[in-house]
Amino acid sequence: MTVQMTSAEAPAARASGAPLASGFSDPRRTSVPVLLVFLLPALLVYAGLTAYPAFRTIYDSFFTIEGLERIPVGLSNYAALLQDETFWVAVRNTFIWSFVAPCLDVATGLLLALALYAGVPFARFLRIAWFTPVLLSYVVVAILWMWIYNYDWGVVNVALRAVGLDGWTRSWLGDPNFALASVIVTHAWKWAGFNMVVCLAAIHSLPSEVLEAAELDNCGWGAKLRHIIVPMLKPTLLNLYVLAFIGKMKVFDLVWIMTGGGPLWATETVSTYVYKRAFNWNTFDLGYPSAIATVWFGVVCAAVILLNKAFKSKDRLEY
Amino acid sequence: MTVRASLNAALFVVAMGGTAQAQSQITMWSNWPDEPAKKDWVSARVKEFEEVNKQCSVKLSFIPKADIYTQAKSAVRTGQAPDIFYMEPDQPEFLAGGFLEPLDGYIDLKGLEDWAKPAWTSKGKVYGVPVEAYTVELYYNKELVKKVGVEVPASAQLTQAQFADLVKKGVAAGITPVSQGVGDRPFPGGFLLYESLLRRLGAEDYGKLMAGELSYKDPRIVEVMSWVKELVDAGAYPKSFATLKLGESHYYFYQKPGALTFPDPSWFTGRAFAPPESGGMPTDFPLGIMQFPAMDKGTCPSCKTLAVAGSYVLYSRSKNKDCAGALLKSMATVENGTKWMEQVSLQTGLKSDPNKINSPREAYFKELNARNTGVKYFFGTPLFHYRAKCAETYTQVMNNAFPAGLISVSDAAEKMDAACLKK
Numbered sequence: 001m002t003v004q005m006t007s008a009e010a011p012a013a014r015a016s017g018a019p020l021a022s023g024f025s026d027p028r029r030t031s032v033p034v035l036l037v038f039l040l041p042a043l044l045v046y047a048g049l050t051a052y053p054a055f056r057t058i059y060d061s062f063f064t065i066e067g068l069e070r071i072p073v074g075l076s077n078y079a080a081l082l083q084d085e086t087f088w089v090a091v092r093n094t095f096i097w098s099f100v101a102p103c104l105d106v107a108t109g110l111l112l113a114l115a116l117y118a119g120v121p122f123a124r125f126l127r128i129a130w131f132t133p134v135l136l137s138y139v140v141v142a143i144l145w146m147w148i149y150n151y152d153w154g155v156v157n158v159a160l161r162a163v164g165l166d167g168w169t170r171s172w173l174g175d176p177n178f179a180l181a182s183v184i185v186t187h188a189w190k191w192a193g194f195n196m197v198v199c200l201a202a203i204h205s206l207p208s209e210v211l212e213a214a215e216l217d218n219c220g221w222g223a224k225l226r227h228i229i230v231p232m233l234k235p236t237l238l239n240l241y242v243l244a245f246i247g248k249m250k251v252f253d254l255v256w257i258m259t260g261g262g263p264l265w266a267t268e269t270v271s272t273y274v275y276k277r278a279f280n281w282n283t284f285d286l287g288y289p290s291a292i293a294t295v296w297f298g299v300v301c302a303a304v305i306l307l308n309k310a311f312k313s314k315d316r317l318e319y
Numbered sequence: 320m321t322v323r324a325s326l327n328a329a330l331f332v333v334a335m336g337g338t339a340q341a342q343s344q345i346t347m348w349s350n351w352p353d354e355p356a357k358k359d360w361v362s363a364r365v366k367e368f369e370e371v372n373k374q375c376s377v378k379l380s381f382i383p384k385a386d387i388y389t390q391a392k393s394a395v396r397t398g399q400a401p402d403i404f405y406m407e408p409d410q411p412e413f414l415a416g417g418f419l420e421p422l423d424g425y426i427d428l429k430g431l432e433d434w435a436k437p438a439w440t441s442k443g444k445v446y447g448v449p450v451e452a453y454t455v456e457l458y459y460n461k462e463l464v465k466k467v468g469v470e471v472p473a474s475a476q477l478t479q480a481q482f483a484d485l486v487k488k489g490v491a492a493g494i495t496p497v498s499q500g501v502g503d504r505p506f507p508g509g510f511l512l513y514e515s516l517l518r519r520l521g522a523e524d525y526g527k528l529m530a531g532e533l534s535y536k537d538p539r540i541v542e543v544m545s546w547v548k549e550l551v552d553a554g555a556y557p558k559s560f561a562t563l564k565l566g567e568s569h570y571y572f573y574q575k576p577g578a579l580t581f582p583d584p585s586w587f588t589g590r591a592f593a594p595p596e597s598g599g600m601p602t603d604f605p606l607g608i609m610q611f612p613a614m615d616k617g618t619c620p621s622c623k624t625l626a627v628a629g630s631y632v633l634y635s636r637s638k639n640k641d642c643a644g645a646l647l648k649s650m651a652t653v654e655n656g657t658k659w660m661e662q663v664s665l666q667t668g669l670k671s672d673p674n675k676i677n678s679p680r681e682a683y684f685k686e687l688n689a690r691n692t693g694v695k696y697f698f699g700t701p702l703f704h705y706r707a708k709c710a711e712t713y714t715q716v717m718n719n720a721f722p723a724g725l726i727s728v729s730d731a732a733e734k735m736d737a738a739c740l741k742k
Contacts (some may be wrong), residue, residue: 171561176562282410
């Protein structure tokens with residue numbers, strides 16, 4: 001256990017002439033070897049598996065790498081990127097994913113949490129059932145939803161036919177107008193349970209006196225939700241939004257399995273495009289895909305900073 | 320245990336260690352984990368090799384093709400690729416990167432078909448053992464085609480108008496005319512269009528199209544594309560075309576719901592000749608093979624695509640080239656080519672002896688041979704010729720969007736020209 005000096009004690013100590021504890025001379029600090037024992041493993045893992053690959057990717061983006069040969073090309077990979085139509089389509093799709101889908105995720109999670117909070121029948125079963133998709137791998141989720149969307153016997157089209165809406169049936173993943181939305185819905189289904197659990201925990205931690213006071217004031221369920229619960233949940237909801245946003249800026253697995261970026265690049269994301277350029281492009285060149293990855297790394301960082309500023313509140317965002 | 324027994328045990332371990340050191344182990348990655356006939360053929364060749372060459376052992380793994388490519392791309396750079404791995408000629412970057420060893424000094428090139436060698440030849444040297452070869456065929460259900468009122472002539476080739484009639488009659492009868500799906504493959508959607516283009520343009524101009532030297536706006540190409548678009552709009556393909564997987568399109572053709580035709584390379588047999596209970600073709604299925612339709616004003620009605628697919632290559636940084644080369648040499652023989660034809664019921668780039676082929680699928684082979692008699696081959700499917708952005712555009716546009724009816728002829732031609740036409 002460490003004893004911390006309060007802000008009031010520190011000036012008092014200085015005034016009494018006590019030497020300023022600094023650096024490793026501070027008797028409260030442990031010795032350097034012990035520090036290293038604790039820090040080194042984590043630092044090595046971080047340096048080897050995060051920092052080095054990241055810097056290497058940035059470094060590679062200034063080269064064309066053919067076979068074992070590295071040819072410096074300066075900024076030409078970045079210049080080519082500006083002219084690359086598919087990249088911009090991928091950027092557009094990824095932004096749609098990242099800005100729109102989190103709303104769906106968070107709203108669904110909040111609704112489910114409110115349903116449980118309101119005490120729907122079979123709440124215990126539903127809580128498990130709604131959370132289960134979070135535990136499934138993307139591969140399983142993708143295959144499951146490819147069946148659900150199947151034109152001939154998928155449950156969506158079968159249901160539409162059953163209620164006489166044959167005209168609405170379509171190849172959900174094969175139609176460029178619906179493919180992206182279909183994959184976004186699948187993603188929201190997978191993560192709704194996670195958002196639900198977080199929202200439910202946040203609702204349960206709301207100060208009961210505020211809610212009780214509202215009830216004493218004859219505040220209805222709707223008004224309580226609108227004026228008390230949702231405003232008080234705002235920090236949690238924003239945290240969830242930013243978390244979802246970051247995840248969606250990197251979305252790959254689901255798209256790759258369900259559509260491979262098609263049809264007509266309608267579901268292409270930056271991550272799937274990087275993969276295609278790195279491994280499906282009849283070339284060993286990792287320079288250009290590294291340039292895409294570098295640009296996107298910058299975009300994600302910038303977007304997160306902007307979102308933090310936009311959602312600025314007294315409560316610090318944690319993710 | 321006594322001291323003497325312990326010493327004996329230690330000596331035995333040392334002796335075994337010495338033997339193990341003398342034996343070289345090579346690694347081999349093969350495709351076809353889900354195709355029993357091909358897997359059995361490869362396993363048998365490796366087993367035979369190990370029996371004769373006691374100094375070599377083979378660690379053989381069957382891995383899906385896409386995974387082999389992805390893993391090999393990383394492994395070849397770091398010197399960790401297997402000694403022998405599966406490769407198709409449409410992955411030229413391995414050869415260009417210097418990762419493949421020329422095989423001229425290892426195998427007897429006389430064991431390879433002359434038409435197959437060019438697929439793996441670069442600067443006068445051969446870099447792959449072309450085990451699997453195929454032609455692009457148009458399979459059909461004889462009974463269903465007859466049922467809708469179309470008679471396939473003795474030449475087994477319908478005209479452009481007759482094929483369009485077949486499609487319309489199929490749609491009217493509620494039978495899907497062409498079973499095809501692109502859910503998990505980048506190429507099947509182009510079969511009908513590109514085989515039609517080959518017959519219309521002839522091998523020379525079609526070669527120019529593949530080389531990016533002929534525009535998709537060429538009037539002959541626009542005519543053929545417009546004809547295919549009519550078929551698409553008439554309902555030629557399944558509604559689930561975009562998501563139907565290759566395996567499912569097989570099932571769609573010969574099980575449920577059934578279709579009139581199925582354009583597929585002759586490696587059709589890998590799935591179709593599996594036992595029916597495993598999703599294979601029913602034994603009494605009325606299978607026929609017709610030629611792709613002859614185009615009006617077609618330059619080459621008898622043209623057909625031939626290609627080399629599954630091959631084995633030797634890693635240039637292999638530390639066991641002698642054993643690996645010896646294994647490839649033992650595979651590339653006429654006897655093994657004959658066994659491939661017998662067991663897999665598919666063409667091979669290895670030489671074979673037709674007189675010795677003893678297959679229960681004799682009738683199938685006869686019909687396949689008949690469809691390949693007197694034809695003029697064009698080497699390579701579009702993805703063999705197209706690279707990078709052009710290949711990706713082919714996959715998205717000609718393989719998927721165009722046959723799915725999502726894009727017009729002019730838009731498709733525009734996109735293909737933008738990606739493939741050399742300026």
